[in-house]
Amino acid sequence: MSNKKIIFATIIILFLSSIFLDYRETLQENPNYQKNWWSASFDDPSGESIAFAIDNHSSAGNFHWEVSLDKKNLISGDVNVANGNRKDIPLNISELGGGKIAVTVTANGNNKEELDKTLVK
Amino acid sequence: MFNFIGNQIIFYLTLGFLLFLPGRFFFLAIFGKSGKFSGVEKFVIYFGLSIISVDFIMLFLGRLHLLLTRVSVIAGVLIFSLAGYVIFRLRQKKKPAEIHEQKNFSFSSRQSVLIILIIFLSIFIRAGYLKNTILPATTDLGHHMYWSKVIAMSGKIPDYSQRNIVQVNGTYTLSGPQNISDFIIGEHLIFAAAGLITGLSFTSYFPITILFIVDVMSLLTLFILALRLFEDHSQGKNIAIIALLLIGPLFALTPPQAKYVGGGVVGNIIGDLLIPLIFYFFFRALKEKDARQLFVMLFLSMGIFYTHHLSGFVFLLSLVVIIPIILLMHAKELGAFLKNWKKIIFSPLIISFVVFAVFFVAVVYTPSYLRNDAVTTVVGNANKSDHVGLTFTQFKFTVGESRDILGIAGILFFLLFASRIYKKKEYQFALLFGWIFIVALVTIKPEWVLINLPSGRFGNYGSYPLAIIGAFGLVQLVSFAKNKKEKHKFFLNKKFFLPAGIFALAFVVISGFYDNAQNSSSTASADASIQQTVQTLQAAQFLSQKIKPADNIVFDHIYVASDSWIKLFFMRGYNFPLYRANLDRYTNGVDKQETCTLDMISDPNSANGQKCFNNLGVDYVLVDQKMDSSQFDKSNNFWKIYSNGEIVIYYRPASDKTNEQ
Numbered sequence: 001m002s003n004k005k006i007i008f009a010t011i012i013i014l015f016l017s018s019i020f021l022d023y024r025e026t027l028q029e030n031p032n033y034q035k036n037w038w039s040a041s042f043d044d045p046s047g048e049s050i051a052f053a054i055d056n057h058s059s060a061g062n063f064h065w066e067v068s069l070d071k072k073n074l075i076s077g078d079v080n081v082a083n084g085n086r087k088d089i090p091l092n093i094s095e096l097g098g099g100k101i102a103v104t105v106t107a108n109g110n111n112k113e114e115l116d117k118t119l120v121k
Numbered sequence: 122m123f124n125f126i127g128n129q130i131i132f133y134l135t136l137g138f139l140l141f142l143p144g145r146f147f148f149l150a151i152f153g154k155s156g157k158f159s160g161v162e163k164f165v166i167y168f169g170l171s172i173i174s175v176d177f178i179m180l181f182l183g184r185l186h187l188l189l190t191r192v193s194v195i196a197g198v199l200i201f202s203l204a205g206y207v208i209f210r211l212r213q214k215k216k217p218a219e220i221h222e223q224k225n226f227s228f229s230s231r232q233s234v235l236i237i238l239i240i241f242l243s244i245f246i247r248a249g250y251l252k253n254t255i256l257p258a259t260t261d262l263g264h265h266m267y268w269s270k271v272i273a274m275s276g277k278i279p280d281y282s283q284r285n286i287v288q289v290n291g292t293y294t295l296s297g298p299q300n301i302s303d304f305i306i307g308e309h310l311i312f313a314a315a316g317l318i319t320g321l322s323f324t325s326y327f328p329i330t331i332l333f334i335v336d337v338m339s340l341l342t343l344f345i346l347a348l349r350l351f352e353d354h355s356q357g358k359n360i361a362i363i364a365l366l367l368i369g370p371l372f373a374l375t376p377p378q379a380k381y382v383g384g385g386v387v388g389n390i391i392g393d394l395l396i397p398l399i400f401y402f403f404f405r406a407l408k409e410k411d412a413r414q415l416f417v418m419l420f421l422s423m424g425i426f427y428t429h430h431l432s433g434f435v436f437l438l439s440l441v442v443i444i445p446i447i448l449l450m451h452a453k454e455l456g457a458f459l460k461n462w463k464k465i466i467f468s469p470l471i472i473s474f475v476v477f478a479v480f481f482v483a484v485v486y487t488p489s490y491l492r493n494d495a496v497t498t499v500v501g502n503a504n505k506s507d508h509v510g511l512t513f514t515q516f517k518f519t520v521g522e523s524r525d526i527l528g529i530a531g532i533l534f535f536l537l538f539a540s541r542i543y544k545k546k547e548y549q550f551a552l553l554f555g556w557i558f559i560v561a562l563v564t565i566k567p568e569w570v571l572i573n574l575p576s577g578r579f580g581n582y583g584s585y586p587l588a589i590i591g592a593f594g595l596v597q598l599v600s601f602a603k604n605k606k607e608k609h610k611f612f613l614n615k616k617f618f619l620p621a622g623i624f625a626l627a628f629v630v631i632s633g634f635y636d637n638a639q640n641s642s643s644t645a646s647a648d649a650s651i652q653q654t655v656q657t658l659q660a661a662q663f664l665s666q667k668i669k670p671a672d673n674i675v676f677d678h679i680y681v682a683s684d685s686w687i688k689l690f691f692m693r694g695y696n697f698p699l700y701r702a703n704l705d706r707y708t709n710g711v712d713k714q715e716t717c718t719l720d721m722i723s724d725p726n727s728a729n730g731q732k733c734f735n736n737l738g739v740d741y742v743l744v745d746q747k748m749d750s751s752q753f754d755k756s757n758n759f760w761k762i763y764s765n766g767e768i769v770i771y772y773r774p775a776s777d778k779t780n781e782q
Contacts, residue, residue: 002228003160009237010164014337017248018330019129021255025326026125028256028651031659035652039659039765045667045772046740055659055765100757113764118757 144170146205159226173424188276243369253647254383262385263685307428363592371633392432443555531594674698680745
């Protein structure tokens with residue numbers, strides 16, 4: 001009888017602990033749960049397009065972006081991206097000359113990410 | 122939430138199916154409904170036998186060129202279990218069930234409560250630590266899960282190889298597949314089986330949950346071993362309970378416990394389950410002169426060599442010490458002793474095992490380290506700084522200070538009782554002594570036995586035998602203090618003995634829990650590293666969706682969190698993407714024979730860095746933003762195409778893609 005009690009208790013404790021851990025992991029792997037980060041990325045990393053996307057997993061909702069050519073501002077804009085969402089910025093600037101094109105994205109006025117491509121024309 | 126619940130139901134049903142069913146029927150085939158085993162013993166044995174059985178079933182399927190799929194694995198386990206049941210019924214017809222009385226496995230209510238409390242604490246403390254590390258993040262586990270995923274995706278037993286960077290006629294290129302000896306198939310099959318049946322992602326909770334369960338079962342394995350070893354001792358049950366205390370809740374986080382679980386040190390975790398189980402059957406085979414016990418011991422021994430050669434090595438070397446001691450015990454009637462064992466060894470059951478083992482190794486699957494002649498690499502003088510041995514003090518802290526001190530007390534009692542042990546042929550002392558002697562010797566003085574293995578990892582094996590020896594030492598200390606003539610009086614003054622006893626117990630418990638506290642991580646730092654892991658995995662996922670078949674990637678291992686998991690998003694070879702390793706690996710003369718992976722990240726604009734990029738066709742670089750972005754930012758050779766605050770990815774447009782992976 002004592003053996004059954006020990007086995008039963010072990011299975012129950014182990015089972016409950018494992019479920020707890022499994023649930024914790026599903027929360028942890030969720031990029032939005034208790035996280036505070038966001039990303040900026042080019043849609044076409046190897047091509048000349050400068051269309052980019054913002055993936056937001058932070059509390060920041062308002063993003064400001066600027067595109068510059070050799071540090072000269074070309075175009076800018078604001079976009080609202082809710083937590084857990086992704087926003088594509090489909091820029092199509094075909095008549096750009098050669099040089100370093102930089103995309104600067106700022107979240108809520110302070111947190112900044114930069115992307116760039118150096119194009120040769 | 123419903124998705125989670127559904128996955129959980131499938132996952133735990135799968136675990137029951139894989140980690141209980143085959144072992145249950147294997148046991149039934151060998152022992153029938155024998156009363157020789159208590160419930161707790163069977164519970165533990167089914168688990169251990171199942172892990173090895175699933176490995177062998179999958180290897181058989183692989184040899185038959187059947188694809189390893191959900192259906193084939195389930196069918197394989199069912200056919201195996203059915204075969205076990207048929208053998209059981211056939212044997213039952215010939216021979217009715219044996220009835221054996223249990224003499225050591227029923228516990229009083231207090232003992233039961235104490236055992237359950239210890240188990241509860243053991244699990245609770247581990248789970249408390251693992252709640253911050255359950256997200257797959259560690260290097261070792263990433264490597265292992267790559268191979269498990271290879272099995273699940275290809276349906277085949279993998280060929281452990283990778284393509285390395287070599288220089289041919291002044292040009293860097295990728296070699297053909299070169300063998301890897303670090304991995305053993307048994308470390309990956311059980312995860313592959315669980316992944317195949319459940320369909321869960323390999324970058325999810327299930328690998329660490331399986332390791333967590335294996336670790337907890339290894340505690341119970343040690344418990345049943347201690348019970349059997351001391352079944353004739355008047356305090357046998359107390360020794361086993363104290364052993365459970367010393368291995369369970371105390372030092373619960375330090376390696377080889379929760380840290381190895383969270384760290385994904387798969388081989389050691391499974392090895393620490395199998396070694397005590399093998400010794401369990403070894404001891405019973407010796408004591409009961411039972412061919413069936415020997416058969417299961419041999420089956421599990423074979424299994425350990427298909428799972429983790431280091432653990433197998435510990436067991437094999439221990440036998441080198443244990444067997445001569447046992448022969449010495451029987452020196453006076455050696456002829457009769459050997460004759461008796463000759464009968465057992467040449468019994469049909471053992472001969473059939475030998476035939477099976479030879480067939481399996483020769484025809485079904487030869488472990489990779491035998492094919493690669495890797496055994497020779499562990500023999501000789503140390504070739505790495507962590508192979509040179511630990512000092513005694515380091516060893517003491519590796520196995521747990523109080524556990525070590527109690528263990529020394531236990532060994533002193535062995536010596537004190539040596540004459541009685543010799544006369545009464547008490548095998549348990551030979552077994553425990555041989556086990557700890559080898560672990561201590563190889564850990565502290567590897568040069569004496571010319572063993573070239575990581576000393577710390579070897580030392581960790583000591584905590585298991587020391588838990589039993591320490592428990593014996595503690596019980597014996599208390600017994601020793603008693604006056605044998607007047608049962609309830611003490612040698613020492615009772616007024617002194619009681620506080621001294623409380624002090625000793627407090628030292629052991631506090632030392633164990635202090636160690637737990639030292640190894641805990643703060644929630645804030647855990648949250649930060651969890652986010653870093655998620656950022657790495659998200660960056661890897663982004664890249665995996667963007668690259669073309671001809672593209673090549675290099676990433677950094679030094680600063681990028683959870684980097685070993687990146688390759689699971691590509692599944693294009695163990696060495697894809699290429700990576701910059703820890704810096705000492707480029708200079709120790711053993712690990713890295715090239716500097717391309719170093720130069721492409723540390724000095725990407727140097728002549729050699731550029732040559733490596735061109736020769737190897739590397740287009741993408743994934744690095745830590747704070748530590749490694751400046752050398753890329755200031756160069757026009759690289760485009761920054763992804764940035765998430767932790768990870769940046771660069772694209773190099775001018776790569777010469779002549780060496781595709």
